[in-house]
Structure formats: C-alpha cells, structure tokens
Amino acid sequence: MSWDPKAQAALEGSAADPASLPAQGDLDSAALSEVIGLASLRMQAGAPQTEAMLSQWAKAQQTKSGLARVRGKVRFQGSAKARVGELIELKGVGKRFSGNAFITGLRHEIADGAWTTEADFGLDPDWFCNRPDVQAPAAGALLPPVAGLQIGVVMKLDADPAGEHRIQVKLPVLQAETEGVWARLMQSHASSGFGSFMLPEVGDEVVLGYFAADPSHPVVLGSLYSSSRTPPYELAAPNDTKALVTRCKHKLEFDEKDKVITLTTPGGNRVVLSDKDKSILLEDENGNTVKLSPSGIALDSPKDISLTAKGGITLDAVSSISLTAKADVKASGLNVSCQAQIGFTGKGNATAELSAAGQTVVKGALVMIN
Structure with missing residues (x-):
C-alpha cells in the first residue's frame, strides 16, 4: 500500500x-x-x-x-x-x-x-x-542517533553563537533544559535577503527533527497548539476560516464561505475585500471610511475631508455634480470661471450681490433687471 x-x-x-x-x-x-x-x-x-x-x-x-x-x-x-x-x-x-x-x-x-x-x-x-x-549507521556513527521527532520549547530567538540565524530550544524529555540546543528554523520560503519571516514566541511548543538523525543538527519543523496554547479560532467542521494572527492581534483573515479577505490592526483599522458584497472597504479607528461598491465610491468622515494636489484637480461626471453644505460654500482663485452650455442661475434667498473692484460687465441679447 x-x-x-x-x-x-x-x-x-x-x-x-x-x-x-x-x-x-x-x-x-x-x-x-x-x-x-x-x-x-x-x-x-x-x-x-x-x-x-x-x-x-x-x-x-x-x-x-x-x-x-x-x-x-x-x-x-x-x-x-x-x-x-x-x-x-x-x-x-x-x-x-x-x-x-x-x-x-x-x-x-x-x-x-x-x-x-x-x-x-x-x-x-x-x-x-x-x-x-549493509547500510550506513544513523548519524554517521559519530554520535548516538536521535530517533523520530522531538518536542521542544523555545528559549531564545537571538544571539546565535554561530551566527547562523538559529533559535535556542530546550528539550524537556531529553533533559536538555538548561542549555537547550541551537536549531535551524524551517520557513515556507527562505532565500538570500527575502522570503517569509515568522518566528515562534519564547515559550512556544515546537517540533524538532534531525538531519541524518544527528543530535547536533536539529531543525525546528513547526509549532503546536494545545489546550494550554489555544489557536485564535475554534476548530470547526466547515473549515471556512483561514487566518494569520500576530502576537499583538494584527489579523489577516480569509473567509472561504463568503469570499472575504479582512486585514485588521489592534487599533481597529480595517481593510475588507468582499466578493459577497462586491465591495472594498477602507475604515480607520477615527470613523473615516472609503467604500467602493456597485453603487459607486463613498467617502465618509466625522471631521474634514481635504483634497490637495501639487498639480490640478479635475472633477468630471457623465451625470450631474452636486455640492451641498450646511454652512458656507467658498470658491477662490486667481480667476474663477463658470460656464453653462444652456442656462446659468445665481440666486440668493435672502440677498445676492455682484461686485468687482474694477470694471463690471453684464452682457446678453436682452438684459432684464426686475
């Protein structure tokens, strides 16, 4: 078999x-x-x-x-x-x-x-x-071999005396608790200057293997959950949630059921990419949100929204553009030009004023005042 x-x-x-x-x-x-x-x-x-x-x-x-x-x-x-x-x-x-x-x-x-x-x-x-x-002895007969995998507990993550980026692990079952052993750490991707970088925490339970069963060449294969070191999520039969959670609760969560990816910081900042809602949501801890959805793009803030550009800013819409404020609306510049293809209306419910420090020109085929 x-x-x-x-x-x-x-x-x-x-x-x-x-x-x-x-x-x-x-x-x-x-x-x-x-x-x-x-x-x-x-x-x-x-x-x-x-x-x-x-x-x-x-x-x-x-x-x-x-x-x-x-x-x-x-x-x-x-x-x-x-x-x-x-x-x-x-x-x-x-x-x-x-x-x-x-x-x-x-x-x-x-x-x-x-x-x-x-x-x-x-x-x-x-x-x-x-x-x-018939076959070569384990560990090359240089040392007594270590059989199978061993359980270790992380002691130290830095100061490898050999400078080989190893971590220090104690082996309680083998009574190597004081000095422990310096073990290489397996990663999903390790290259020169780039790759994945995820270290276990001091005190974590890890699994050690040995190259050629040689006790002087251990390698940390991975970490283990247990009843005393519980996972960040409950194990569930549907297995719809995948996630990466750091010590400070930075979270990258994948919802396989609703097709949603959520990136969250401990302070409450979030990015949500949702296939279910067909939307992208950017939300910060201050209540500011940017939402891209089938309805369009919505910006919402409990305070001010500022648009600043070193060049120009252009607003172009196939339909109408509406500007509404509970207080004043101001527009200023060296020259302000408003042009209508059909009609132009300027109206004040209380007062209206048209003035200039210099010449003022009002033109039309027919100019009506009152």
Whole structure:
C-alpha cells in the first residue's frame, strides 16, 4: 500500500494467488501462517508507487516467504551439477524435508583426496538490507542517533553563537533544559535577503527533527497548539476560516464561505475585500471610511475631508455634480470661471450681490433687471 497523490487516496497492490513454489516438505505457507494467526501481511511504502510496482513488491515478499519456509544444509559427494538458484531433490530425509529444495548457497571442499559439496537450501527470511553493516549507521556513527521527532520549547530567538540565524530550544524529555540546543528554523520560503519571516514566541511548543538523525543538527519543523496554547479560532467542521494572527492581534483573515479577505490592526483599522458584497472597504479607528461598491465610491468622515494636489484637480461626471453644505460654500482663485452650455442661475434667498473692484460687465441679447 502507498499514497496516490493524483487520486488523493491509498493505492493497493496484491499478490492474491500463491506463488509457484518447489514442492518440498509437508507444510505449506498457509499452514505456517496459521501458527501465528496471520492470514495476510500488509506492507506500507513511504513513497508513492504504481499499482504494478506494489503488486510486484507483494509478489516478491510472498515468493521470498515461501522459499524461506524450509531451510537447511545438505552434504554429498562432490558434484558440479548443483548450482545456486536451481533445485536439488532430497530423498530419504523425512517428510518434513523431502522434495525439491531451492539451492541458495554452495561450498566445495577438497581435503585428503576427497571432494565434498555442501548446499544450502531455503532463503534467509530477512532481506539483505536488514542485515548488519549493509547500510550506513544513523548519524554517521559519530554520535548516538536521535530517533523520530522531538518536542521542544523555545528559549531564545537571538544571539546565535554561530551566527547562523538559529533559535535556542530546550528539550524537556531529553533533559536538555538548561542549555537547550541551537536549531535551524524551517520557513515556507527562505532565500538570500527575502522570503517569509515568522518566528515562534519564547515559550512556544515546537517540533524538532534531525538531519541524518544527528543530535547536533536539529531543525525546528513547526509549532503546536494545545489546550494550554489555544489557536485564535475554534476548530470547526466547515473549515471556512483561514487566518494569520500576530502576537499583538494584527489579523489577516480569509473567509472561504463568503469570499472575504479582512486585514485588521489592534487599533481597529480595517481593510475588507468582499466578493459577497462586491465591495472594498477602507475604515480607520477615527470613523473615516472609503467604500467602493456597485453603487459607486463613498467617502465618509466625522471631521474634514481635504483634497490637495501639487498639480490640478479635475472633477468630471457623465451625470450631474452636486455640492451641498450646511454652512458656507467658498470658491477662490486667481480667476474663477463658470460656464453653462444652456442656462446659468445665481440666486440668493435672502440677498445676492455682484461686485468687482474694477470694471463690471453684464452682457446678453436682452438684459432684464426686475
């Protein structure tokens, strides 16, 4: 069995039919498996494999187990006919061993004018890779290896004595609480001068792994939540909320259900990008808001709104432009020009005044006063 990343499911291969084995002895593989109560053997591959590869693996294990069910040695008068990987027929050795034996080793000996051959039959049940000294020892045999992952607690984030940007972690289970160890910190992206930069806090519970099981080369793989160090959100079955929350409660929240992204500061400043409302909202702690929505753009403030430009400011609308104030409306400049394509009205409900320090000109095809 292995994991299939394409199907995102477990993939199985099998060797259901017993392998064709030499007929030897009075016990078959099924009878031997009943002794330990193991009807089938399940093997797991750590890396993804094809179904054909898994089936071949199962068949190889089944064949090897079958050839290992009867093992022994036999010595006879020297003969060159016996060959490794072929069969030799055993007779007169009892029903447990009689039959065709699979030759797995040969030794020829000539002594005192006599030639004898010794043949091994039956496979070793262990694979060669499980034998001592076949593979390099863990940690290169330089130090006692560390098995598996370890739990650590962050002690210090700076002042790495080696200058390698490591953090100091204590290992309570390994009784490394005083000095701890300096461990490299894995990031989702780490490059020269750029990448992600997220450090755990002092006191955080972290998981450590070790390169080549060497205790002198730990690496922090990640942090853990627990009942005493709870996550910022409750775990929920829909799993619609994703978020990044800092120690001071800066939040970047993703709502997968309503398709909303919210950026919030501890002081109450917010940016909300909402596909649900088809809007973008910018809001500060003073109550000022800017909202972009299907209705248009709305600016709202409990105080003043100022528009300042080093160049010009142009207001252009396909429809009308309306200026309304509860108090005065003032317009000033070196020259003020108001032009209407059809009609122009200037009206004061109480008083109206048209004046100039210099010449005043009023023109029209017909000028009416009162």
